[in-house]
Amino acid sequence: MLTLADIEEGLSKLNGWALDGQSISKEIEFKDFGETVAFLDKIKAIIDREKHYPTIFIDETRVRLILMTRAERGLSKKDFEIAEEIDKI
Numbered sequence: 119m120l121t122l123a124d125i126e127e128g129l130s131k132l133n134g135w136a137l138d139g140q141s142i143s144k145e146i147e148f149k150d151f152g153e154t155v156a157f158l159d160k161i162k163a164i165i166d167r168e169k170h171y172p173t174i175f176i177d178e179t180r181v182r183l184i185l186m187t188r189a190e191r192g193l194s195k196k197d198f199e200i201a202e203e204i205d206k207i
Contacts, residue, residue, distance in 0.1 A: 119192045128198035133205045141173075141186035142197060144204075148179045157181060157207065164203045170196050 120128070128142075129135060135144045148154045154176065161183075165171050173184040185201055187194035 119190050120194065125193055128193075128195075128201075132198070132201050135201050135205075138184065140192045141184050142193065142201060143182060143184045144201070145180060145182045148181070151178050154179055154181060160207045161204055164200060168196065168200060170200055172200070 125137060125142075129137065132142075132144075134146075135142045146157070148157060158174070158176070158181065170187075173186075175182040175184075183204065185197040186192065187197055
């Protein structure tokens with residue numbers, strides 16, 4: 119598991135992600151449902167490749183992503199790597 123200093127450093131490299139208990143989360147708003155689905159298609163490639171799946175809440179034009187390493191019951195380096203890749207979309 120990461121230390122608080124590791125987490126703060128990881129968050130400093132991300133755009134709009136916040137510490138949420140034992141996870142990091144981000145909410146993204148889109149102009150319409152088509153744009154929402156297109157975004158989900160793009161992150162699917164990342165999470166399938168890495169075999170590291172976020173919790174995703176979808177509400178038409180809003181997506182909330184929550185990353186946590188379940189095996190560690192907290193945050194790992196992998197969570198921040200996935201978040202960085204998602205930020206590039």
